[in-house]
Amino acid sequence: MRCLTLNNGVAVPQIGLGVWPLTDEQAYTAVSHALVTGYRHIDTARVYNNEVGVGRAVRDAGIRRQDVFLTTKLWNADQGYEAALRAFDASLHRLGTDYVDLYLIHWPVPEQDLYVESYKALERIHTEGRARAIGVSNFTAAALDRLLANTDIVPALNQIELHPYFPQGRMRGICAERSITTGAWSPLAQGGALLAERTLARIAETHGKTPAQVVIRWHLQLGNVVIPRSMAPTRIEENFRVFDFDLSPQELRDITALDSGGRIGPDPDTAGHQG
Template sequence: MSSVPDITLNNGVTMPQLGFGVFQVPEEETEAAVTTALEAGYRSIDTAAVYGNEAGVGRAVAASGLRREELFVTTKLWNEQQGYDSALAAFDASLSRLGLDYVDLYLIHWPTPARDRYPDTWRAFEKLLADGRVRAIGVSNFQPAHLQRLIDHFGVVPAVNQIELHPGLQQKELREFHARHGIVTEAWSPLAQGALLTEETITRIAERHGRTPAQVVLRWHLQLGNVVIPKSVTPERIRQNIEVFDFALSDEDIDAITALDRGMRTGPDPDTFN
């Protein structure tokens, strides 16, 4: 079983560098997928209120027999629930669906700049952190200007920014901002929803290492220092995606994959998505 290294967040909490994402996994398939992941050695599970599958995650966690402190559970606040009071109520609802006493990481899902509610939402997040109901707080899809506003006006710097990130969209400027401010970069859609797995550069490197293209891309992320949360409902792929800690890419491999950057978004633009 693969041993996943931990990343230390800016408040001293540690999270596994590789976790299991359940975006677009139907509720009725979530419990089985998460159970497979936990059996394969994953200890970090990433869900969100809008995914509609928090309850499935909770059932798998409850049935796993693992101690709660062995697991790292992330969920996210959806856009319509932003605001101070509504965020606190939404957190209670997420916690109830998950069947947990606390979550390890709670994220604002999108900045939705036209609504301009994320500063009030962040106040609620700081309260949840101070009350011990979450171990760390962060954001998702925030751009440098959104992050700077939180840093300038609040006491707690986001521990994590979860962003679309893969070889086709590498977000160098945003990652450099994170590094300067002690914010961990977490990649959603780390495989570009499979769009890059037939790229000749990646397939050639995979062949040379005797690995799958997905394993090569995940290894690229890990060597850059990103946290990754690949998603699959296929047991074999779930297992393959965690078997990435017993090989390393060369500097030449890293450079070749880094050359694939072309600003290719598979999801919305955070500056205009409201």
């Protein structure tokens, strides 16, 4: 496992297991297998409704808690200073731990206009030592800059939709300029279209790898934290076997050239209140 160092000195394993939209039992099974495989970073969220299963798998794994990097997120309906503090306490209770390694605001939800005060609650949580790092998810440049102008702690990470169809070069650059690590959700896009691309098939054949492994390697070499999700044991293992080859500069460019502007999820500028 390779780690990146966040802007506060905390090391984050560069590959994590995503667990949306698994049930508690499915998450328990997937996380348990991932930890045996070698993963040490698990990414969940309140809205996934599987924090209980994730936490139980981490406790049952026989691995020291400090050796597992655990991320969860504040949901839209829980934004606001006091509400965020309560939501964090509830997440800790469901996870069965007294701290998380990274706590993120899941969406900015501009129409609520609560993300600044929510982040101030995250700053308090961090100061109390109950989140080793704090950050955001799906934040645009404008939302980041407003946050930076009105809070004290630079977010450690911005987790955004990012894959070869939507490589987010501008947003990655903006985060890098602000010393914010980029995390990638839906790193393999969705469905089989991306993994059926001839470009990926050609590169995969060159390295004796699968198209999925090539895409994950592309993320790693771009410097992203990447959280592919799966509940299939063979796929969990496949997604982790990406540390024994390197893509050439031309191969990286060829993959990035698949950019189609193909966003899968909501636009953070217009995404509204969601439960």
